[in-house]
Amino acid sequence: MSSASNEPSPTPAAPPRRRLSREERLRQLLDISWTVIRDEGTDALTLGRLAERAGVTKPVVYDHFGTREGLLTALYRDFDARQTATMTAALEAGAPTAADRARIIAACYVDCVAAQGREIPGVLAALAGSPELAALKRDYQRAFLATCRQLLGPFAPGGDLPAAGLWAMLGAADALSDAAVAGDLTTAEAQAELRRILLDLIARGAAGAGG
Structure with a gap:
């Protein structure tokens, strides 16, 4: 009679994160921008701060808005x-x-x-x-x-x-x-x-x- 294995079952791999479309990413960045303004004030909203809060690289944010003025105009x-x-x-x-x-x-x-x-x-x-x-x-x-x-x-x-x-x-x-x-x-x-x-x-x- 064979004994059951004591080895733990393998942990299922986490599903890969879905890549956001450009429109979805823009919506996300705008929503986070409003949150930054609400939490920290308008002066705190920079492209770098937005990238940090969104968990993306600065080029992603620059690609969408170009400048801080472009971000504020988009808002x-x-x-x-x-x-x-x-x-x-x-x-x-x-x-x-x-x-x-x-x-x-x-x-x-x-x-x-x-x-x-x-x-x-x-x-x-x-x-x-x-x-x-x-x-x-x-x-x-x-x-x-x-x-x-x-x-x-x-x-x-x-x-x-x-x-x-x-x-x-x-x-x-x-x-x-x-x-x-x-x-x-x-x-x-x-x-x-x-x-x-x-x-x-x-x-x-x-x-x-x-x-």
Whole structure:
């Protein structure tokens, strides 16, 4: 009768790590960048620090962003893309009325800024004076105002919204969102006031339109 072997069973080999696609790696690096800003502040976010936190070599990070300014610009693009996606999904699920659209636009705008906390202001401050960011930010602002005009204009007298009123609304939206982040207003208060501003803008309609 043979005796059983006392040798330990071989340990199964760990499965090889899957190589991330370029898009997956970019998403990972952006997520880690937001974490670094949240944990350590914007000044701590360098390409070298990002590589260290992500566990990759510096050339990988440089390949995606080129410079620190390129990284910060990518973070701003990422923030705007998420804000747009959130608002689009909410609008598709909402009622096609002026009141509901104003409510959704106000809620999504304030919520997205509040969710990013103090991170996005830090990114914008770090990029202050950057011509590329100034142009990018203005493009995004114009796109947002065009969306508001398209969604809310048909409910206004004359079927349009005044351009000056739209820009004033955007300034108020940023100020209210910043106040909510700082704790000077609750998120609900900021959203309610922005909703009222939007409804007032609709009520004015094309009487002040132009440009």
